[in-house]
Amino acid sequence: MAHLLSRDDANAGRLTLDRAIVKDTPTPERTTLFVLSTSQTNEGRGTFFKVRVFLLLTTLLVVVFVAAGDVRRRKGRNDWDRTLEVAIVLVAPRPLDPKAVAALRDRVPSLERRLAEEAARHRPGLTSPFKFRVAGPVVSDVSAPKLAGTGPSDLASHAWALRSYTKAIDEAAGLDEGAFDARIYVTATPPTSAQKAWIEGESEQGGRIGIVAVELDEGMVDLALAVIAHETFHTLGATDKYDPGGHATIPAGLADPTSVPLYPQLRGDVMARGRVISPGSEQIVERLDDLGVGPETAREIGWRRE
Numbered sequence: 668m669a670h671l672l673s674r675d676d677a678n679a680g681r682l683t684l685d686r687a688i689v690k691d692t693p694t695p696e697r698t699t700l701f702v703l704s705t706s707q708t709n710e711g712r713g714t715f716f717k718v719r720v721f722l723l724l725t726t727l728l729v730v731v732f733v734a735a736g737d738v739r740r741r742k743g744r745n746d747w748d749r750t751l752e753v754a755i756v757l758v759a760p761r762p763l764d765p766k767a768v769a770a771l772r773d774r775v776p777s778l779e780r781r782l783a784e785e786a787a788r789h790r791p792g793l794t795s796p797f798k799f800r801v802a803g804p805v806v807s808d809v810s811a812p813k814l815a816g817t818g819p820s821d822l823a824s825h826a827w828a829l830r831s832y833t834k835a836i837d838e839a840a841g842l843d844e845g846a847f848d849a850r851i852y853v854t855a856t857p858p859t860s861a862q863k864a865w866i867e868g869e870s871e872q873g874g875r876i877g878i879v880a881v882e883l884d885e886g887m888v889d890l891a892l893a894v895i896a897h898e899t900f901h902t903l904g905a906t907d908k909y910d911p912g913g914h915a916t917i918p919a920g921l922a923d924p925t926s927v928p929l930y931p932q933l934r935g936d937v938m939a940r941g942r943v944i945s946p947g948s949e950q951i952v953e954r955l956d957d958l959g960v961g962p963e964t965a966r967e968i969g970w971r972r973e
């Protein structure tokens with residue numbers, strides 16, 4: 668139950684080739700409060716009272732037991748003893764270009780292959796780390812809830828709102844949430860300009876749910892899948908590898924920090940968003956061929972042990 672939320676401001680989180688302002692606000696662990704009523708007086712403490720306390724305690728134990736099981740299963744994803752199932756749930760405020768949706772579906776196997784190649788580089792024998800399944804698009808103009816603050820009540824109300832949001836989308840998409848290790852809800856809109864931008868959302872650090880907004884047309888499918896991979900990695904415990912200016916941190920944000928020469932980097936780390944050409948200069952990862960996973964990110968998600 669203790670998810671750390673990584674929050675990226677959707678507007679400030681746009682990375683363009685020459686400008687990016689990104690704000691991540693780590694928040695405290697989510698807290699659930701149980702309040703038992705103490706208004707019962709002595710004369711009411713008969714059999715009914717005892718039954719009530721028994722039921723409350725039983726419920727509490729079941730909740731704790733279920734939560735502990737979920738924590739264990741989530742941590743188990745980082746063992747990589749099986750292929751992780753990830754749902755990409757497309758949500759569209761207005762109908763999308765069917766060609767863009769078809770192009771995204773067509774490129775999913777390429778994303779799986781690219782990540783499999785990176786996995787094998789870090790952990791020989793790990794040949795199929797991810798299976799992505801596209802659901803939707805669900806036409807909905809209901810916005811994903813945003814975290815309003817970092818207090819316990821903010822976290823609790825956000826968790827409730829997120830649960831309601833994903834439940835409604837899952838039902839509309841015919842999605843069985845229990846069948847997936849992670850679910851990334853992708854609000855897709857047509858591009859607002861010709862310039863490609865990386866728009867990030869909000870993901871449960873080490874949790875199961877990622878929320879992301881992308882601009883989608885046929886030419887932006889690879890970039891959208893790179894953003895989806897980024898959010899998927901957040902749910903597995905990976906942290907951002909870019910500085911407040913949106914540029915890759917060195918060396919953690921390099922896909923291959925031991926390459927000689929060091930620059931230009933062949934690929935960009937999935938958590939950094941940009942491929943570093945030279946110090947202070949980078950290109951946004953807009954082709955899946957440019958997407959990499961550096962050793963620091965690989966360590967965070969369990970692909971490397973040292």
Ligand SMILES: [Zn+2]
Nearest residue numbers: 675867901907
């Ligand atoms: Zn991020």
